[in-house]
Amino acid sequence: MSSQYTFTGQFTFSIDSKNRINIPAPLRKQFLTKDKKTFVVTRGIDQCAWIYPINEWNFIQNELKQLSSLSKTNRIFLRNHLRHANILKFDSQGRFVLPQSLIDYSAIKKDVTIIGVLNKIEIWNPNLLRKIDQSDEIDDQSYEELSERVNI
Amino acid sequence: MSSQYTFTGQFTFSIDSKNRINIPAPLRKQFLTKDKKTFVVTRGIDQCAWIYPINEWNFIQNELKQLSSLSKTNRIFLRNHLRHANILKFDSQGRFVLPQSLIDYSAIKKDVTIIGVLNKIEIWNPNLLRKIDQSDEIDDQSYEELSERVNI
């Protein structure tokens, strides 16, 4: 089953003195109907934070539950993926507090860029995103490979 | 049936003069509704202590019963996993006393890092966890193998 979420768009907001970040209204609306304000923030694979709606996260968890802790690789993988995951809700204003560890990891100062990426939302330091944007070009070869799998 | 627990997140607490450790509130809440404060602490496979809610532990015991003691590996494995298991409850403040043998095994001094790993909770010496974090990188080959089994 593919995801029911369709997060798109880019927004630049600010993080306040209490480490609160506002979820842009267009994105937030998708939560309210389906998940009652609950979501998961965790480390992204790149230097940013990822937000998953809770039932999207539940799907991931079920996958992870298949892994036995007798395997060393599994233990490391599980630990490192789960310990940075925080289950949160946003407040009546639609904000949430970003945990300090993720602020550090994402090198977030005053402003944040929030982008919708289908089934997840990414929180970036605007400068880092800009830098990535310039250096992480997709080469022609990779585009060719993508074209075999995705038809857009 | 897969586990009903979804421990996640990382917390750094301290162990007090009476060897008491506080369970972080977000994790503790999952006990109160389901297991009435009873849990099992035992040796982790890595140099840490593992906490299982009691009915999770019961499930694991059933798994272990499948292993025949005719096998030497099984005998050693069973012995080492069962003899260090302590059934405990936490007090009215949500704390429990970590047995001295596990303090020694985990090399715990003043601070502890507590992390949620789905169906169990791990108690670490912060320095050891940091060291593991750096040395135990998962190599590309292992990631490839994981990708065959887990789709996230």
Added chain:
DNA sequence: AAATTAACCCACTATTAACCACTTATCTTA
């Protein structure tokens, strides 16, 4: 019986979460 350990209780402090309030932007309707 003394000593150690465990259970229970109380209390302080810092952090967090719930609440309220204001400003700016967007939308609606005359």
Added chain:
DNA sequence: TAAGATAAGTGGTTAATAGTGGGTTAATTT
């Protein structure tokens, strides 16, 4: 298009909770 109404983004205050420390009594152990 102007004005009012609604929603969105931001900021601060207060009340509740979480983490920590310690003391007292009961239970075990030696």
